[in-house]
Structures are given as C-alpha cells and as structure tokens.
Amino acid sequence: xxxxxxxxxxxxxxxxxxxxxxxxxxxxxxxxxxxxxxxxxxxxxxxxxxxxxxxxxxxxxxxxxxxxxxxxxxxxxxxxxxxxxxxxxxxxxxxxxxxxxxxxxxxxxxxxxxxxxxxxxxxxxxxxxxxxxxxxxxxxxxxxxxxxxxxxxxxxxxxxxxxxxxxxxxxxxxxxxxxxxxxxxxxxxxxxxxxxxxxxxxxxxxxxxxxxxxxxxxxxxxxxxxxxxxxxxxxxxxxxxxxxxxxxxxxxxxxxxxxxxxxxxxxxxxxxxxxxxxxxxxxxxxxxxxxxxxxxxxxxxxxxxxxxxxxxxxxxxxxxxxxxxxxxxxxxxxxxxxxxxxxxxxxxxxxxxxxxxxxxxxxxxxxxxxxxxxxxxxxxxxxxxxxxxxxxxxxxxxxxxxxxxxxxxxxxxxxxxxxxxxxxxxxxxxxxxxxxxxxxxxxxxxxxxxxxxxxxxxxxxxxxxxxxxxxxxxxxxxxxxxxxxxxxxxxxxxxxxxxxxxxxxxxxxxxxxxxxxxxxxxxxxxxxxxxxxxxxxxxxxxxxxxxxxxxxxxxxxxxxxxxxxxxxxxxxxxxxxxxxxxxxxxxxxxxxxxxxxxxxxxxxxxxxxxxxxxxxxxxxxxxxxxxxxxxxxxxxxxxxxxxxxxxxxxxxxxxxxxxxxxxxxxxxxxxxxxxxxxxxxxxxxxxxxxxxxxxxxxxxxxxxxxxxxxxxxxxxxxxxxxxxxxxxxxxxxxxxxxxxxxxxxxxxxxxxxxxxxxxxxxxxxxxxxxxxxxxxxxxxxxxxxxxxxxxxxxxxxxxx
Numbered sequence: 001x002x003x004x005x006x007x008x009x010x011x012x013x014x015x016x017x018x019x020x021x022x023x024x025x026x027x028x029x030x031x032x033x034x035x036x037x038x039x040x041x042x043x044x045x046x047x048x049x050x051x052x053x054x055x056x057x058x059x060x061x062x063x064x065x066x067x068x069x070x071x072x073x074x075x076x077x078x079x080x081x082x083x084x085x086x087x088x089x090x091x092x093x094x095x096x097x098x099x100x101x102x103x104x105x106x107x108x109x110x111x112x113x114x115x116x117x118x119x120x121x122x123x124x125x126x127x128x129x130x131x132x133x134x135x136x137x138x139x140x141x142x143x144x145x146x147x148x149x150x151x152x153x154x155x156x157x158x159x160x161x162x163x164x165x166x167x168x169x170x171x172x173x174x175x176x177x178x179x180x181x182x183x184x185x186x187x188x189x190x191x192x193x194x195x196x197x198x199x200x201x202x203x204x205x206x207x208x209x210x211x212x213x214x215x216x217x218x219x220x221x222x223x224x225x226x227x228x229x230x231x232x233x234x235x236x237x238x239x240x241x242x243x244x245x246x247x248x249x250x251x252x253x254x255x256x257x258x259x260x261x262x263x264x265x266x267x268x269x270x271x272x273x274x275x276x277x278x279x280x281x282x283x284x285x286x287x288x289x290x291x292x293x294x295x296x297x298x299x300x301x302x303x304x305x306x307x308x309x310x311x312x313x314x315x316x317x318x319x320x321x322x323x324x325x326x327x328x329x330x331x332x333x334x335x336x337x338x339x340x341x342x343x344x345x346x347x348x349x350x351x352x353x354x355x356x357x358x359x360x361x362x363x364x365x366x367x368x369x370x371x372x373x374x375x376x377x378x379x380x381x382x383x384x385x386x387x388x389x390x391x392x393x394x395x396x397x398x399x400x401x402x403x404x405x406x407x408x409x410x411x412x413x414x415x416x417x418x419x420x421x422x423x424x425x426x427x428x429x430x431x432x433x434x435x436x437x438x439x440x441x442x443x444x445x446x447x448x449x450x451x452x453x454x455x456x457x458x459x460x461x462x463x464x465x466x467x468x469x470x471x472x473x474x475x476x477x478x479x480x481x482x483x484x485x486x487x488x489x490x491x492x493x494x495x496x497x498x499x500x501x502x503x504x505x506x507x508x509x510x511x512x513x514x515x516x517x518x519x520x521x522x523x524x525x526x527x528x529x530x531x532x533x534x535x536x537x538x539x540x541x542x543x544x545x546x547x548x549x550x551x552x553x554x555x556x557x558x559x560x561x562x563x564x565x566x567x568x569x570x571x572x573x574x575x576x577x578x579x580x581x582x583x584x585x586x587x588x589x590x591x592x593x594x595x596x597x598x599x600x601x602x603x604x605x606x607x608x609x610x611x612x613x614x615x616x617x618x619x620x621x622x623x624x625x626x627x628x629x630x631x632x633x634x635x636x637x638x639x640x641x642x643x644x645x646x647x648x649x650x651x652x653x654x655x656x657x658x659x660x661x662x663x664x665x666x667x668x669x670x671x672x673x674x675x676x677x678x679x680x681x682x683x684x685x686x687x688x689x690x691x692x693x694x695x696x697x698x699x700x701x702x703x704x705x706x707x708x709x710x711x712x713x714x715x716x717x718x719x720x721x722x723x724x725x726x727x728x729x730x731x732x733x734x735x736x737x738x739x740x741x742x743x744x745x746x747x748x749x750x751x752x753x754x755x756x757x758x759x760x761x762x763x764x765x766x767x768x769x770x771x772x773x774x775x776x777x778x779x780x781x782x783x784x785x786x787x788x789x790x791x792x793x794x795x796x797x798x799x800x
Contacts, residue, residue, distance in 0.1 A: 005114040007317055012099045012107035012122075014045045015434050018699025019692050021047060023317070023730040024111045024118050025343045025702075026138060029053065029077075029327025029369075030145035031260055032342035035111070035118050036138055038082040038150065039098040039171075047177045047699075050076045051342045051349065052215075052333035053325075054264060056404035057187035057208035060117045063413055064422040070411060071403040073338065074188045074348020075175045077204050077217050080138065081151050086130055087161060087243065097124050097132070105131075113320040116142055116296040117289070127144035131157035133457075141288060144294035146259050147279050147327040150371065151285045154244075155250040162243050165254055167221040169194070170225025171236040172203045177345040178700050180415045181719065192236040193272075201279050202231070202238040205272040211404060214263035216271030218279035223254040230707070257282045260337045264333070293746055298411065299323055302752070303365040305711055305743045318707035319445050321721035325704055326362060331372035334379065336402060341700025350401040350409055353436040354705030356622075357661065360440075360712045363447040364723065364745040378457040379465060384434075388468050394542065395467030398437055400430040418593075418600035426495040427505040429488040430474070434465040435514035439622060442521050447723040449748040455533060455586055459525055460540070466551060467541050469515040473554050481559035483507050484515060489570060491615040493595050493605040493658075500606075508572040508614050509682035513534070518634055519555035525546065552752035564645040571614050579654075592658040592694060611655045613662035619646060620669040624731070648673060660688040660706040668709075668717050672733050679737045685710050687795075714741050719757045723747055727775035727783065730762060732796060750774055754791075 009020055017037075031052045035096045038044035051073055058071040099107055099122065120136045129478045132156040138757025139145040154163060175186035189206040196202050203218040212426050221240055232239045245254045259278035284289065303323055307315055315771055325341040337353035339360050362370040377398070383406035384396035391397055399408035410428035415421070432474060441461050445454040463655040473482035486504030488495050489511055496503045519714065526534060528546070538545060545632040560567065563574030584591050591597060595605050595612065605612075614621070619628055625644070632639035648669055657663055667681030684693065688706055692698040717720050718738055720731035734757075750771055756763035766774050768789040776784045786792050 004313060005112060005311075005316070007111040009109040009111065010669045012104065014100065016692075017045050017099075018047060018696075020109060022243050022288055022343045022698050022700070022702055023321075023689065024109060025321070025341070026116065026118055026140040026148075026322065027324035027327075028140050028142045028145050028327035028344050029207045029323070029335060031140065031148075032324055033080060033138070033140055034079075034343065035138075037099050037120060038152070038262065039084070039096070040100075041078075041081070042176060045100065047344075048080065049177060049344065050079065050260070051212070052076055052260065052262060052264070053212075053330060053338075053342060054404065055213055055215075055262065055405045056349065057188040057213070059188065059209060060182040061130070063184070066413070068184075068411065068413060070184060070348060072175050072186070072188065072341075072352075072473045073345065073403070073404075074208055074213075075173050075177070075300070076215060076260070077169060077171040077173055077189070077206070079148065079169060079217055079260070080151060080256065082136075082150070082254065082256065083166040083168065084134075084154070085164050086126065086132060087164055088128065093164070094126070096527045097134070100349040113316055114296065114300065115289075116140075116320075116324075117292075117616065124268045130159045130161070132163070132392065133157065137289075139292050140324075141292050142299065142327065142329075142790050143291045144273070144282075145332075146256065146261060147282055147288065148260070149257045149282075149285055149288050152254045152256075153255075154246060156246045156248050157248070158248055160247045161245075163246050163252065164183075165223065165244060167202070167240045167242075167254070167256055169202045169204050169217060169238045171206055171217075172234075175345055181345070181348075194233045194235060194238045195686050196231045196233065196238060196240065196278075197276060199280060202240055202271055203276050203279075204236070206236070212263075213303065213349045214262040214271045216259075216273070216275035218259045218272070218275040218281065220257045221254065222257075223252070225252070228537065235329055255270040255285045257285070257288070261760045266332075293478055299327065301726045302744060302746075305714060305741060307714060307738055307741045311404055311686065311738060313710055314690065317690070318686075318710050320709070321702055322358060322361065322708050324705065326358065326366075326369055326373065328366060328369055331368045333372075334376060335373075336376040337373055337704065339419060339704060341704045342703025344445060344699070346697060347401070348403070348409070351405050352401055352705075353430075353433045355440055356436040357664070357705040357712065360443055360447075360707030360716055361708050363444045364715065364721070364747065367444070367448045367450070367746055370440075371448075371450065374437075374441060374453070374461070375457060376446060378461055382405055385464060393468055393471040395469070395471055396434065396461070396464035397431060397466070397468050397643055398404055398434045400428050400433050411515065413630045416596045416599050418423065418596040421597065421599070424503075427430075427488055427492055429486065429495065429504050430490070430492070431468075431487055432508070432511045432514060434468060434509070435518050438462050438518045438521065439514070441722075446725055447747060449725060454525065455679065459533070459537060459558070460530060462518070462522045462525055463541060467543070469518060470551055470554050473515070473558060479559055480557070482554050482557050483494065483571075484512055487511050489615045489619055491569065492615060493610065493612040494570065495574075496602070496606050496659045498576070498607045505570045505572070507559050507561050509569060510618050510673070512560055513635070513729075514622070515560045515630060516793065517631055519551050520634065523551055523555070556636065558635060559631070560635055560637060563636060564641065564650075566615050566650045568641075569611065569651070573609060575610045577607055579610045581610075581653075587752060590695070591656050594656045601693070609654050611651065611654065612658035613657060614665035614669070615651070617651055617669050618665055620648070620664045620672065621667050625672065645673060648675075652677075660694070660703040661709065664706050664709040665712065668713055671713075671717055671735055674733070679735055682710075682713060682735070682737075683711075685713070714738060715743065715745075719755065721745070721755070725775070728753075729777040731779050732762070734759060740742060747774065752786075760796050761793055762796055763791065763793045
C-alpha cells in the first residue's frame with residue numbers, strides 16, 4: 001500500500017474478506033454497495049450488501065421469552081452478482097469460479113479514491129491448464145445518485161473456447177451480516193416481482209415489510225461478443241444467461257448498469273418503472289466513468305485534507321468514506337449520520353451522536369450537507385417533544401438511537417457473546433445526545449453565519465433541548481445545586497449504581513456541564529432574535545419571558561461532582577472499587593469489552609472505577625481550554641491547568657477504550673496538553689478500522705464517527721481552527737508526527753479559503769469574492785484580515 005490515491009490488497013484472504021468488503025465500499029451519499037466479489041453470495045466469508053440512506057424497516061422477534069421490535073437499515077437486492085465458468089469440450093459443465101475456488105492463483109483489489117472506483121483482478125488456472133484472467137471495475141455514480149455500474153473483462157491465456165455468464169439480480173435477501181443479530185428476524189423485503197423487458201433490462205420490485213418503502217432495481221447487461229441463451233425469473237430473482245466465445249489474447253467484456261429507485265424519492269414515481277427508464281437511458285460505461293470521475297474531482301477540490309506520508313493516506317481513506325456516506329446528494333434525502341456508514345448492518349444502521357464528530361468537518365467543507373443533517377433532527381423534533389412528554393418533561397428529549405421515525409430505537413436487550421446471555425440495555429438513558437445536537441447546531445451557525453437556519457430550525461432545536469434540561473434538573477437543598485439524575489454518560493459501562501434498584505447514575509459531569517452550556521447558548525441565541533420570533537418560540541415552549549430567569553439559574557448552578565482533586569465522572573464514582581487492571585490484562589489480554597468479560601464472570605463494571613471510553617474528558621474534546629475554564633467559572637468552580645491535567649491522568653489510567661471514539665478523544669485531549677502519549681492515541685484512532693482493532697467489527701461497517709473525527713483532529717485539533725462569527729480563530733497545537741497540512745474550507749459564505757499550516761507559519765489564501773475580507777484571530781488575541789483575492793502568511797509564536 002504505497003500509492004497516494006490507491007488502497008490495495010495484494011492477495012485474497014478469507015479471514016479478512018469482510019474487512020476488505022467494508023473498506024472497499026462504494027457509495028454516493030444516497031446508496032452504497034459493499035466491496036464484495038460479484039461471484040459470491042452471502043456466507044460466513046462474503047457479504048454483498050447494498051444500502052439506501054434513510055431506508056429502515058421494523059420487525060419483531062422473540063428473544064429470551066419476550067417480543068422485541070427492532071428497526072434496521074434494510075439490505076437491498078444485489079445488483080452486482082455475476083457468475084461465470086469455462087465450458088469444456090465435453091458435455092460436463094465446469095465449476096462456477098469464485099475467489100474461493102482452488103484454481104485461483106492471484107487476486108488483487110484496488111480502491112481508487114481519486115476516481116471513486118473499485119477494481120478486483122483475479123487469475124484462475126484450472127486442472128486442464130486453462131488460465132482465465134478476470135477484472136471487475138465498479139462504480140456507484142457520484143453524479144447521478146440513481147446509477148451504479150460494473151464492467152467485467154475476461155481474458156483467456158493460451159486457449160480458445162467458451163465461457164458461460166449469469167448476470168443475476170438477486171432479491172432473495174435478508175439482513176444477516178452481524179452474527180449476534182442472526183437469531184432475530186431479518187427478512188425485510190416482501191411482495192417481490194421480477195421480469196425482463198424487451199430491451200433486455202432485468203428488473204425487480206419489492207417492498208419493505210412494515211415501513212412500506214417501495215424499491216425498484218433495474219439492470220442493463222451488455223456484452224461483446226454476445227451469444228444469448230435466455231432468461232429465468234422467479235418472484236425474487238432474475239438470471240440472464242449468455243455463452244460467450246473467448247479466444248486467446250482477446251477480451252470479452254460484460255457490463256452491468258444498475259438503477260436504484262425508491263418511494264422515498266422526490267418527485268414521487270413508481271420505483272420499478274422509474275428504475276427501468278433510468279437503466280434504459282444510462283450512458284455506456286466509459287461515459288459513466290468519465291462523469292463519475294469529474295464529480296469526485298469536484299468533491300476532492302472542496303473536501304480534501306492534505307497531510308504528508310502514511311498519515312495522509314489514511315486520512316484520505318477516512319474522508320473518502322465520509323463523503324460516500326454524506327455527500328451533497330445526502331442533502332436531498334431525509335437521512336442522518338449512520339454510525340457505521342452505509343457500509344454494513346452493525347448498530348442496525350442507526351443514528352447515534354456520531355454527528356458530533358462528523359459535522360464539524362462537513363460544516364467547513366460542505367455546509368449544505370451539514371445543514372441537511374441538522375434538518376433530519378429538526379424533522380424529528382415533534383417526536384422528541386412527545387418523548388419528553390411521556391417522560392413527564394417539557395422540551396425535546398432526543399433518542400440515543402434514531403432511525404426512520406425519530407422514535408427511540410435503542411434495544412432494551414443486548415446479547416453478551418461471552419456468556420450467551422441476553423441482558424437489559426439501559427443505554428437509552430444517554431440523554432446527552434440532545435446536547436450533542438445543540439452543539440452541532442451552534443458549530444454550524446458559527447462556521448456558516450446562516451442566520452436563516454439559526455433563527456429558524458436551529459433556534460427551535462436549541463431552545464427545545466434547553467427546555468428539556470431545565471425540566472430534567474431538580475433542586476437539591478442540601479447541596480444548593482441542581483441535579484440531573486438517572487442518566488447514562490458517554491462511558492456506557494456505568495448504567496446503574498452497585499445493587500441499585502433503578503437504572504441510571506446521577507450527575508454525570510459531562511451531561512451536566514454540556515447541559516449548562518446548552519442553556520447558556522440558548523439564552524444567547526434568544527437574545528439575538530427579533531421580538532416576533534421570540535414570542536413565537538415562547539408560545540411553542542409554553543413559557544413566559546420571566547421563566548427564562550430559571551434557565552439562567554440552572555445554567556449557573558448545575559452540580560459538578562469532584563473527588564480527590566479531580567472532576568468526578570458522576571456522583572459517587574470515587575467510592576467505587578479499583579479494578580485489578582494488570583490482573584485482567586494478564587488473563588484476557590484484550591479487555592476493550594470489559595463489560596462482557598465481567599458479566600461472564602458474574603460481575604459488573606458498575607462496581608469499579610473503569611470506563612469504556614472517554615467520558616469526563618469529552619469536555620476537553622468539545623471545548624478549548626479557555627472555553628472550558630469559562631464554563632466552570634459560570635458554574636462556580638475554578639478549573640485551572642493543574643486540575644484538568646490531574647483529571648486527564650486519572651481517567652487515562654481507568655479507561656479500557658472499548659470504543660473507537662475513545663482513542664480519538666484521548667489523542668485530541670493529550671495533543672492539547674502536549675502529552676507524550678498523544679500520538680499513540682491519535683495513531684490508534686487513525687488505524688482503528690484499517691487494522692480492525694476491535695476484532696471483526698469493521699467487517700460489519702466502518703466507524704464513521706472515528707473516521708470523521710480524525711479529519712477534524714487535524715483541522716480543528718492540530719491546526720486549531722475554531723470558526724466564530726467574529727473571525728476564524730487559529731490556535732495550533734502541532735505534533736511533530738504531523739508537521740504540516742493544507743486544505744480548503746468554506747467560512748461565512750466564503751468558498752475555497754485555502755489554509756496551509758507549517759511549523760511556525762500559517763498561510764491563508766482567499767479567492768476573489770464580493771464578500772470582502774476574511775477576519776482572523778491568531779494566538780495572543782491578534783486580529784488580522786485577509787482580503788479577497790489575497791494570500792498572506794503569518795508567523796506563529798514559538799512552539800506553534
């Protein structure tokens with residue numbers, strides 16, 4: 001893997017094929033197809049899958065004697081399937097050839113991220129001495145969001161004969177890509193119908209079981225030379241069979257051009273008929289490839305981050321997968337940020353808080369996409385308000401896991417593979433997801449200056465979330481503070497007190513501090529609004545202007561627990577037992593999923609000072625040191641560098657990093673502290689999916705939050721970009737391992753502002769624009785401006 005734009009695998013290994021499939025997924029923000037070999041069906045090694053953004057369906061299953069409903073992102077019919085075999089001289093048919101066939105001699109997989117294509121080259125050498133070269137080139141079109149295509153080239157070496165080709169459109173599909181879900185219902189597609197048009201277009205229609213989303217897929221298969229044999233259709237599958245003569249040194253080419261439509265599309269049309277029309281009129285493969293490359297070139301011009309060396313190659317892969325999941329086409333869909341991308345079925349394709357780690361990058365490069373993702377949340381505001389009402393609160397209580405409807409989709413049972421037991425799941429108590437949404441709203445507004453959004457949907461989101469926190473906070477006379485009880489923090493391992501009668505812990509520091517921040521920003525935004533808009537929002541919230549005094553009070557008097565001169569993760573955390581870390585590492589080696597290990601032993605992490613991932617330290621990820629100090633001052637506490645440094649050291653020793661987000665956050669926080677281990681954590685975040693650090697999880701879908709977060713780590717972490725309305729703040733915290741970077745951003749309506757960071761220097765280039773100059777705030781509160789059409793370089797203080 002040495003080329004800057006290609007991500008390559010030089011041999012076929014069944015043990016890592018699922019990983020390759022995920023990392024070689026192709027998508028366009030509307031739908032994506034895993035990078036599986038077209039010769040293979042779903043089994044223990046291979047898992048072909050196509051997923052449409054926002055397409056969810058709910059099924060019920062019997063689990064541990066209970067009826068459980070789960071909503072899943074639906075695996076759609078396989079459009080890329082292609083089978084082939086060499087026809088011998090006698091009447092016996094040869095074997096269908098796959099990467100698992102013993103005649104495979106060579107396999108090379110190459111993902112071209114510049115062009116957005118996947119190429120798989122194989123060489124078969126059978127017992128009769130025939131050598132057959134096969135090259136598949138696939139794309140999911142970034143220009144036309146309905147189209148995908150696959151060109152297969154066959155070449156015979158040293159023989160003449162025939163090959164039989166079966167082009168399959170397979171709708172006999174279930175969601176079965178995650179082992180621990182396989183006992184659950186997974187057949188989401190029903191009412192199949194299939195056929196072949198006079199033009200040779202194979203088509204397939206089906207509907208999701210309960211959400212009633214109509215799916216239409218059509219495939220145009222062309223070949224040269226072509227000797228047609230026939231077509232066969234079942235209700236769920238079409239198979240078009242051809243026999244092609246093949247001669248030594250000559251190529252046989254088969255192209256499958258697919259069109260995917262659904263009832264989610266606008267304007268509304270019959271998905272099957274529309275897909276057939278799209279397939280009929282689709283350009284040929286060379287034309288599709290050219291326009292697809294041009295679309296990717298435009299994306300890279302707006303979204304690329306350039307960093308030298310292997311770090312830059314990995315970051316480019318991460319950016320590639322973020323853009324395939326959340327492209328400008330996403331702005332036209334009703335979709336959020338699926339935590340595992342459109343790459344697999346882990347987490348059921350649900351939307352968590354991962355937008356917290358992805359939207360800062362999008363807001364600085366693709367603000368329209370970022371705005372659309374926030375509108376996904378706004379459209380679900382009524383459901384969040386209803387959830388709060390059911391919890392006897394006002395405001396908006398957003399779900400920890402969201403899907404199609406906006407209802408809480410977090411499962412209430414989860415399987416521990418170590419013990420085989422189904423256990424209660426209380427992670428729906430992570431109400432801090434609301435603060436993450438509010439933070440993203442604010443960050444988007446600061447980066448774009450989009451007053452229309454901030455005064456409209458943004459204000460509604462921010463104020464309704466703030467209203468929930470006011471109602472969630474209860475006054476404790478003995479403490480003289482407001483408390484938020486019965487929640488779960490980002491840690492997730494602590495979902496109750498030892499021997500507690502009810503789930504949840506009290507006064508999670510991250511939850512309380514971010515709630516105080518939300519209230520403060522909601523009051524700030526309210527103060528900027530026109531009087532008529534204020535009155536409208538107060539009516540929506542069901543409060544009077546004088547009630548806002550209580551918001552101010554709660555924002556200043558929320559309880560933040562401390563113990564041993566550090567910030568407590570939650571009230572009572574310091575009273576928990578210490579874990580024998582060395583003993584558990586010696587026994588189990590990998591203790592990332594300490595919760596499963598302890599439960600299998602009949603124990604629970606609720607008894608120990610042991611965290612799954614960054615929790616309290618997430619405050620250092622969201623807020624720069626001066627902002628965090630200001631927040632704690634508002635809450636009546638003095639937070640200095642020594643207290644924060646002690647807190648960081650304390651939790652580093654007590655965290656097992658059971659989430660890919662944990663190393664990202666710790667690397668970010670330590671980089672700001674200039675800690676000696678900063679790069680180790682940053683590197684682990686960079687490599688978490690590539691090396692599959694969690695042992696098999698990447699094959700179920702990439703970790704999109706970690707991928708987006710590593711890009712943001714360079715831009716906002718190392719370079720220190722902090723977009724504000726008063727200027728683009730820059731406060732670098734460089735690491736020697738990433739000595740320089742460059743990228744273009746969009747800021748306050750200015751497109752393609754070029755940022756170049758070098759040790760001790762910062763270059764800013766602003767394109768010609770009627771918007772005028774761009775304000776900067778450099779270290780030491782140094783204010784500068786860069787005029788439109790100008791490039792300026794600034795010297796930074798020593799050490800930066």
